[in-house]
Amino acid sequence: MVGNLNLNTENIAVFADYPDVISVDELCCMLHVSSVTAYKMLKNEEIECLRIGHVYKIPKVNVLKFLHLIS
DSSP states (O other), X not given: OBTTXXXXXXXXXXXXXXXXXXXXXXXXXXXXXXXXXXXXXXXXTSSOOEXXXXXXXXXXXXXXXXXXXOO
């Protein structure tokens, strides 16, 4: 356990090569979804992200939370 995050290291290791803040393209690769689906998920706030102009920045930790790999 790191801080208040309960880490499941086996499942999280799959995403170890991704940076801490990912792009929509990287999100698509991580989740094996289309860019249309990824943008819908972000717009519907299923995954928390930052939007700077037209660019989405997604903290990897938020993707892990979405997948219920951490609490």
